[in-house]
Amino acid sequence: MSQIKHHITDPMLVAYAAGSLEHPFALVVAAHVSLCEECRVQLGAHEAVGGALLDGQAVHAVSVSMKDALLAQLDVVPAAEPDQTCERSGAYPGPVMKALKGKPPRWKSVGGGVRQTLLHVDDDGSVRLLYIPAGKAVPDHGHNGIELTLVLQGAFSDEAGRYGVGDLEVADDTLEHTPIAEQGAPCICLAATDAPLRFNRLIPRLLQPLLRI
Amino acid sequence: MPQSRDPKYSDQTVLMLAVRDRRDRAAFGKLFDYFAPRLKGVAMRSGLGSGAAEDVAQEVMLTVWRKADKFDPHRAQVSAWIFQIARNRRIDLVRKENRPVPEEIKIADDVEDDAGQILAMEQEAGQLKTALDQLTPDQRNMIEKAYLGELSHKEISDQTGLALGTVKSRIRLGLERLRHELKGMR
């Protein structure tokens, strides 16, 4: 059975079910749900609530012409949609492979033996893969907002506990933490934040926007 | 009446299965009559005008028709499935990049419907509605805002966790059954 101990919080899962979760976080949730039956079940339950609410909505009459127009389209064969899904590959769940466009990550060093692959950055935040060699630390960083870290390979420990494959750490700006990768395989994480990370030691904060850290 | 085929299921499920399995247009028309005015209502909540909200309802219902083969009554009631379609469409509209979706659990084509499982799912959906009806107007309003996409995740408080237990257990059973079926096929 699953060894996952750290799961998605309920408000975050509700936001994902509702479609209102920021893209960087939504990718982490989709990846965790791919690995975690517990949260898949939970997500289904939230969607059932959404369905019940839709069912109970006040009705606004639609025009007859709209219905006719729709019925006339039923015979139209839509253009084939590109396949929206990617297969899991090694440690990378399907949605992560999708974000990688089906290719292996292209790592870039960020110092201290740690490497990263930026998957997406926008005004809502950023999401990246982190590669942490055994025994090494992710540089100590604080937060301006919320940071999600999902372990895909190996494990890390920090002040808040131990995180193995599938475990999700939710950190906010009250937590100054220093994750250390366990001995063994390098630790690979999917990390999302809704604010630029403030690396305390390695990179001057002024440069972070340029480096897209 | 399609109900004669299996009188035990809810009307919605019977209609949706007729659309899925027989491409039944009359059944689709009935689903449209029920859901389109509600989908329009939800779209108007988010600030759309009447015309734009109708476009939304139309697109969602067209997707219901086109993707009917994806409907799995063991894992979601009709309303929950249509809720997901409407949700996905809303995301795709505001965002050009790919919407992250979990890996799908592969369903074998020839797995037969398990009536007991589907009925139990429907029963619990009924319990869920009853539970929602017992909320105060304020609570109900908050829940609706959270689930219909009007709140950010920061604004969604823990009070949204109500009544999930029973539905959760049923969805879990559905997944277990699927896994069992898949094992038998290997």
Ligand SMILES: [Zn+2]
């Ligand atoms: Zn989980």
